[in-house]
Amino acid sequence: MEVIILGSGVYSGIPKPLCNCENCSRARKFHLYRRTRFSIYIPKIRALIDPSPDLHYHLEHLNEKIEHVFITHAHFDHMGGLPELQIFKQIKLYGHVITLEVARDMQKRFVGESKWDWEYFPLEFNKWHDFGFKVYHFKVAHQPIEVAGGFIIRIRNKKIVITGDTGPEILDDKKTLKEMKSANLLVADMTHRHSIPNVHLGIDDAIKLAQKVRAKKTVFAHISHTNYTHEELEERVKPYLVARDFMHVNI
């Protein structure tokens, strides 16, 4: 099975406009260092995780149908591209009830309702839900937003874990860690060099999470321009992987 990381970057993307740091300067010169805003696609069930503000660019390249949309939280870098989904008349959206309220409001304001058969499926935290595939939505600490969560998606015998944006408190969430155990793929937040309590994971804590989950493959994503360069990150997190835009991961 394949999982595609569409966007590997943080809210400002790389290059961030007007920033001349090493990462942003390199990304302007060489496009392989660009990082668009975070998003993932699972071809097997035609599922998109987080409609990034770069969704139009992602869809141009992906050129595939989307049927299921999972939203981790209502920060603009994770759902600002939701109106781009208007090319799909029928989709199913999943997330916490508060997150889905924002999505529904965006549909109303930017897309319309009468011709679009979009269905909303609020997911209770810390419970498995069955839609043909199985999904578990877990709560994470990600201030100042009220509700944010990650997903564990089970498709037949494959388990995919996506933390979304999370603070290092996830390392103490025994119940969620137990559910994540031995996943086929872990995609985890590694925004900055150092963790910010209740907001984002840094390098050391991202590695600690990977060591606890023991997934067959681990990819660190949602990377800020303030983090190390791609090559240096690769060195620091070995044997784990560092996401790139449009990276295909076989699981």
Ligand SMILES: [Zn+2]
């Ligand atoms: Zn984010």
Ligand SMILES: [Zn+2]
């Ligand atoms: Zn920069």
Ligand SMILES: [Zn+2]
């Ligand atoms: Zn966020």
